[in-house]
Amino acid sequence: MLKIKVAKNAGFCFGVRRAIEIAEKTLKNKSKVYTLGPIIHNPQEVKRLEKQGIKILKSVSRIRDGYVILRTHGIPFDLHKKLNENKNINVIDSTCPFVKRAQDVVKELSNNETAENLNIIIVGEKVHPEVVALVSYGNKKCVVIETSQEAKMFKGSKNLSIVSQTTQTSENFNNIVNILSKNYKIAVYNTICRATLDRQQSAQELACIVDLMIVIGGKNSGNTTRLAQICSCKTRTYHIETFKDLKKSWFKNISTVGLTAGASTPDWIIKDVEIKVKEIGDTIKETLGEFK
Numbered sequence: 474m475l476k477i478k479v480a481k482n483a484g485f486c487f488g489v490r491r492a493i494e495i496a497e498k499t500l501k502n503k504s505k506v507y508t509l510g511p512i513i514h515n516p517q518e519v520k521r522l523e524k525q526g527i528k529i530l531k532s533v534s535r536i537r538d539g540y541v542i543l544r545t546h547g548i549p550f551d552l553h554k555k556l557n558e559n560k561n562i563n564v565i566d567s568t569c570p571f572v573k574r575a576q577d578v579v580k581e582l583s584n585n586e587t588a589e590n591l592n593i594i595i596v597g598e599k600v601h602p603e604v605v606a607l608v609s610y611g612n613k614k615c616v617v618i619e620t621s622q623e624a625k626m627f628k629g630s631k632n633l634s635i636v637s638q639t640t641q642t643s644e645n646f647n648n649i650v651n652i653l654s655k656n657y658k659i660a661v662y663n664t665i666c667r668a669t670l671d672r673q674q675s676a677q678e679l680a681c682i683v684d685l686m687i688v689i690g691g692k693n694s695g696n697t698t699r700l701a702q703i704c705s706c707k708t709r710t711y712h713i714e715t716f717k718d719l720k721k722s723w724f725k726n727i728s729t730v731g732l733t734a735g736a737s738t739p740d741w742i743i744k745d746v747e748i749k750v751k752e753i754g755d756t757i758k759e760t761l762g763e764f765k
């Protein structure tokens with residue numbers, strides 16, 4: 474019989490749950506409710522909110538009035554300021570407090586008068602909205618480093634302050650810190666959030682004891698992608714968005730499967746996957762040897 478184990482820490486984190494609650498409460502009481510970009514990185518959950526009436530904007534230039542909810546991973550400083558200045562728009566900030574903390578660290582470092590010869594290194598994905606927003610708080614002092622390779626090539630000011638995107642892996646962050654520490658005077662601000670660390674640790678532990686890992690979450694979700702990377706170092710791993718992506722052939726000769734999910738994956742999607750995997754397990758039992 475196929476055994477299914479779900480990671481101890483999987484799915485919605487505090488910051489995402491809070492943002493969804495803010496969105497649903499606003500939708501209940503107000504009309505003209507918008508988000509700037511998707512509120513979280515999960516297409517199915519975002520679609521569910523769209524059905525309730527929320528509209529996703531690429532830019533604010535086309536709205537005259539209403540309520541704009543800011544996403545969990547924050548928006549650039551200038552844009553936030555511009556929105557606050559518009560008297561017809563009500564800004565509802567659902568930026569995760571842990572992301573805010575990272576923004577505050579970058580802002581404080583960049584405003585420090587002794588920071589003239591300072592580079593602020595942000596360890597993260599250059600195109601991720603959180604990183605783009607973090608850079609905007611850095612008063613042109615930020616450099617984003619994504620990989621150890623980039624850290625080895627880096628040339629900059631003597632003094633470095635190193636901050637992290639909240640959803641990085643400790644391994645990548647520490648590797649980059651170690652490389653930079655060889656040639657620069659560094660100050661380290663580890664802003665990886667607890668929820669990220671817990672999910673990564675649980676995923677890794679589970680991946681070590683199962684034959685197959687299924688990682689559930691948006692393909693656009695950085696933290697889900699990193700869970701899949703961590704698990705794939707330990708066992709065969711697939712990153713899926715919903716139960717529809719599951720393939721029966723993956724389960725051939727498998728006795729234990731592990732499930733985990735990114736911080737932006739809702740419980741209902743995890744539950745659907747669990748039910749489908751169980752169904753596949755039962756079918757395999759009945760038609761042993763038949764795989765498509």
Ligand code: SF4
Nearest residue numbers: 486488569571639666
């Ligand atoms: S992953 Fe961490 S930083 Fe991102 S929303 Fe969740 S709690 Fe906040």
